[in-house]
Amino acid sequence: MDLNAVRTFVAVADAGQFQEAAAELSITQQAVSKRVATLEKDLGVRLFTRTARGAQLTVDGQAFLPHARELLRVEERADASVRPGRRALRVDVVNRRVAAGVLLQDFYRTHPEIELDVVTLKGDVEAAIAAVEAGTIDATLHAVAVPARHLPDPIKTARVIDEPHQLLVGPRHALAKAHAVTPAQLAGHRIWMPGMAPETEWAGYYDELAAAFGLTIDMVGPSFGIEALLAEIADSAELATLVGEGSRYLWPDSYDLRRIPVRDPAPLYPMSLIWRDDNPHPALVELRDYLDSRRVDVPDTEVWLPKWGQ
Known part of the structure; x- marks a missing residue:
């Protein structure tokens, strides 16, 4: 699973806007949309629905969100476990x-x-x-x-x-x-x-x-x-x-x-x-x-x- 796509999904879920997520990640809104679309294709489900108020999580998006957060936490722990100055x-x-x-x-x-x-x-x-x-x-x-x-x-x-x-x-x-x-x-x-x-x-x-x-x-x-x-x-x-x-x-x-x-x-x-x-x-x-x-x-x-x- 592409962790950059997972990170982008979490950013959109937290911001509620593709544009705000793009600003937070320092990438274009088009790149955010592309990453989310690739993740949805890999999972075989829709994660967001677009509304006038922004991006709303679908039922599948709500189910995936806590696991996505855990994936990012595991990535951080894995990095810290071997990086000098961060690991014990x-x-x-x-x-x-x-x-x-x-x-x-x-x-x-x-x-x-x-x-x-x-x-x-x-x-x-x-x-x-x-x-x-x-x-x-x-x-x-x-x-x-x-x-x-x-x-x-x-x-x-x-x-x-x-x-x-x-x-x-x-x-x-x-x-x-x-x-x-x-x-x-x-x-x-x-x-x-x-x-x-x-x-x-x-x-x-x-x-x-x-x-x-x-x-x-x-x-x-x-x-x-x-x-x-x-x-x-x-x-x-x-x-x-x-x-x-x-x-x-x-x-x-x-x-x-x-x-x-x-x-x-x-x-x-x-x-x-x-x-x-x-x-x-x-x-x-x-x-x-x-x-x-x-x-x-x-x-x-x-x-x-x-x-x-x-």
Whole structure:
């Protein structure tokens, strides 16, 4: 169906005059008449009757009008869905509750005029980079080896997060009253992180962290969600887990969970923004500037980074 003809039909229906519709559309009255006639021929019905007072909708014209308006609305939405600056900026994060997701939420609060679509794609950094390259997403926040790994030409990265860790324990845990702990103090304690997929960059990070400090990080078993994990830790005198300092988790007051900084050295999880350098979306520049402005200097203490992040 010719959408220009549909748009002309709606203009005539709203104006009630072919001449006024022509002025609104900046075309001749003859062009308006031709478009309407072509549409009537395609539909096999008359849409207007001409009277001394102008153009009156027929019964078929009245029936078609709401559908014509919807066709134009769909056209506008389709255009906005792909046009840079009009469609939402689509950004991938591993988890909406960790630092990357929290920063995106803060970015949206700072720039509420920017339409933002936050997604959590399945897969690791390889899949995320492929999605950026294909244009499925505008950007992703993932761990990337430094110096930068070999990436396709249009792909760019910038390190935007160095997130310290906290130990999360219940009130009966042996370290519950500590103001801070060192990685060495965690040796011998069971750090429970179930459901972490092997061969991912985050699993590799915790494998390296465990090897560096002799930690027991238990990744075995299915994950039943963060709520179930928090409930188990609250009820246990032995279980603990590691969370990012910038992550946001909520739990009932009765859990009395404790978030204890890990220092001397402070393990840092480095994350980078990954995007296509030729992506014209204007909001992408705003996002990059915002993340750069929020970049927090490393803690005023000795730090530990994985080999690929040094």
